[in-house]
Amino acid sequence: MGRSISEGEVVMKATNVLLPLSIVTRLGVVLLLCFFAMMTEYLNYKTAYNNPRLVELASGKSVRVFYEATDAIFDFLGDPIEVAQSNGGMTWSIRVLGVPFTDPVAAISVFAKGGSWTWGFVLGLAVPVSLALIFGRVFCAYVCPASLAFYTMFRIRHVLEKWFLLPDLKLNRGFAWGVLIGGTGAAIWAGHGVWSLILPYFAVGQTLFHGIAMGTLSISLGSIVFFALLDLFFGPQFTCRYVCPTGRLLGFIGRRSLVSVRRDANRCIDQCNTCAEVCPMNVSPKLDQTVDCSLCGACLTMCPSNCLSVGNRGEK
Numbered sequence: 001m002g003r004s005i006s007e008g009e010v011v012m013k014a015t016n017v018l019l020p021l022s023i024v025t026r027l028g029v030v031l032l033l034c035f036f037a038m039m040t041e042y043l044n045y046k047t048a049y050n051n052p053r054l055v056e057l058a059s060g061k062s063v064r065v066f067y068e069a070t071d072a073i074f075d076f077l078g079d080p081i082e083v084a085q086s087n088g089g090m091t092w093s094i095r096v097l098g099v100p101f102t103d104p105v106a107a108i109s110v111f112a113k114g115g116s117w118t119w120g121f122v123l124g125l126a127v128p129v130s131l132a133l134i135f136g137r138v139f140c141a142y143v144c145p146a147s148l149a150f151y152t153m154f155r156i157r158h159v160l161e162k163w164f165l166l167p168d169l170k171l172n173r174g175f176a177w178g179v180l181i182g183g184t185g186a187a188i189w190a191g192h193g194v195w196s197l198i199l200p201y202f203a204v205g206q207t208l209f210h211g212i213a214m215g216t217l218s219i220s221l222g223s224i225v226f227f228a229l230l231d232l233f234f235g236p237q238f239t240c241r242y243v244c245p246t247g248r249l250l251g252f253i254g255r256r257s258l259v260s261v262r263r264d265a266n267r268c269i270d271q272c273n274t275c276a277e278v279c280p281m282n283v284s285p286k287l288d289q290t291v292d293c294s295l296c297g298a299c300l301t302m303c304p305s306n307c308l309s310v311g312n313r314g315e316k
């Protein structure tokens with residue numbers, strides 16, 4: 001007769017899924033951004049030429065192949081131009097199947113600059129704000145394309161720490177609020193484009209867009225490298241912990257999220273501090289602190305007593 005699965009094993013299986021899931025979803029976002037950049041290029045050719053032969057004459061055979069393949073895919077999905085127009089943008093303000101997503105920092109910046117909020121822009125805020133209210137800072141672990149680079153830096157740093165003493169600088173978390181205020185001021189003065197240098201995920205989107213749709217290197221690539229070096233030489237996940245205003249804002253909105261990491265105090269080990277040590281966001285489930293938790297699952301996977309779980313904040 002088969003052995004029944006204990007509650008602890010169920011929790012363990014569920015927690016082991018979170019980390020790979022977060023990598024898959026973030027890779028999906030990167031692919032989506034690449035796809036959107038291709039769509040922009042396609043839309044340009046479609047509206048300018050609407051003919052494969054003319055596309056080839058203008059830009060060469062390989063672009064014709066790209067144009068025809070994209071045309072075939074969109075044709076399958078519906079009217080190619082409508083499909084391309086209902087999907088597009090960047091992490092700043094994106095549409096997927098016509099559903100808009102607006103970055104809360106973008107909304108603040110547009111509002112501060114006295115710009116008008118369109119209904120699509122306002123509706124687009126509902127998704128990230130609701131996600132934060134329900135799940136906390138999950139955008140960071142499951143959506144943000146820049147966090148893949150920072151996660152990689154986190155691992156590289158971990159390996160380097162075996163041979164080198166690397167600094168672990170702690171800043172006040174209010175620093176990111178300062179970046180938000182300073183960035184908004186800079187956006188009022190110089191335009192919203194400054195965010196493509198300040199917001200790491202916007203910089204990733206901009207770099208992909210320039211590389212794919214325009215075949216050029218974006219200046220935003222420089223800021224990605226800068227943030228990656230901050231993480232490497234200043235402290236683990238330094239950018240996400242102390243610099244990125246979006247992370248701070250979403251952490252604030254989701255500070256009492258409905259779903260969070262929960263600890264069974266009866267099974268927690270006094271001498272252990274593993275959950276706090278592995279947390280990329282500097283959260284300590286041991287102290288029942290969950291503000292800024294991105295539900296990445298790292299602490300749940302590493303907890304030696306399996307006393308951590310994800311669920312309704314009020315229940316234990």
Ligand code: SF4
Nearest residue numbers: 140144147240244247
């Ligand atoms: S803190 Fe910013 S850069 Fe880091 S994962 Fe969150 S949104 Fe991305």
Ligand code: SF4
Nearest residue numbers: 279293294296297299
């Ligand atoms: S407490 Fe930290 S390690 Fe645990 S799920 Fe949240 S962010 Fe990840």
Ligand code: SF4
Nearest residue numbers: 268269272274275303
């Ligand atoms: S890792 Fe688990 S056992 Fe260790 S302190 Fe955290 S909750 Fe307690």
